[in-house]
Amino acid sequence: MERDSSVSDERKYTNGEITVYWKPSACVHASYCYRELIEVFDPGRRPWVDMNAASTDRIIEVVNMCPTEALTWKWNDDQKNNSISPDQFNHVSFRRPELLHEQTKPVIVSPVSVKVMTDGPIVIKGNFTFINNGVSKEVRESIISICRCGSSSHLPFCDGQHRKTGFTG
Amino acid sequence: MDENKEFRPEAEVEILESGPLRISGNFILKDLKRGDESAPGEVFLCRCGKSNNKPFCDDSHKNK
Structure with missing residues (x-):
């Protein structure tokens, strides 16, 4: 099942190794991204994401801090997307499975x-x-x-x- | 449409008019700036930005 609404405001950025997806409508301005890594995520710059300004590991680390699905990521090598550890919170397989063409239940937090x-x-x-x-x-x-x-x-x-x-x- | 009908709200989040945010129930409060984590049961959090006891309300919103 495809969600049309998810495509309209979609933006993506890649460094050749991973792709970071940006969904502005999901952003709640928690501000982890630019507080942690202003070199890559600079809201005052256009384009605001510079994938070459930090290592892949560091970008993944910071994208995983985003509390919403505004920022998600996946490996460009699709093989590597098949075995993602649950602590990779914002991998598309947890947050935006439609981007992987497979359905995975998101992690639900309880208590609030x-x-x-x-x-x-x-x-x-x-x-x-x-x-x-x-x-x-x-x-x-x-x-x-x-x-x-x-x-x-x-x-x-x-x-x-x-x-x-x-x-x- | 929704197959999962078992839904139970764990907490109550209430916007008090011209006042703080009240949260009660089963929740974990994390204050990232001060590094505090607790499960207080009920809190009143400042929404006006003027409290001297942030993140909690101290009724500063009543002082104009």
């Missing part, structure tokens, strides 16, 4: 994970009830990112504004 990001939002992941404006909604195997700086234009959600305002906390 609540991460207060350094100088950034609160990233909440798992199965939970979300109550906003008195409306209660059951959120399943999902990720939301809540603004902590008070400056977002999409409150209560983070829109990345903390980076511009220099929020610390």
Whole structure:
């Protein structure tokens, strides 16, 4: 089964050894990528990903920190994609199996994970009830990112504004 | 469409109007800046950016 919506905002970058997929609509601005590896992931540069600015191992390490499917990766040598260790969190086989043409269940976290990001939002992941404006909604195997700086234009959600305002906390 | 009907919310996440974020239930709180990890059962997290006890709310949002 193909998901059309996943293709429209797709971008990919390669260094010949691995391909990194970028899905902007999935980004919750947790900011691991550019905090860890600004040489490769620089939001102020176009194109913002430079695959030649760090080793393959280091790029894989940082892509695996992304809490969403915004950044995923796979080996260009398809043979190597057949035996991926579960600690390679953002390999496409776990996050975006449609890119491998095979279905694999994503890892589900329980209890709910609540991460207060350094100088950034609160990233909440798992199965939970979300109550906003008195409306209660059951959120399943999902990720939301809540603004902590008070400056977002999409409150209560983070829109990345903390980076511009220099929020610390 | 969905074959997996066993779904149980583990926690409750509530946006309090003009106030903090309340989270209760089965959750792990990780504070990456301060290196803390806990399972407090219930927390009120600052959303205004003004708390002096971040990431927790200290009612600073009430002071204009």
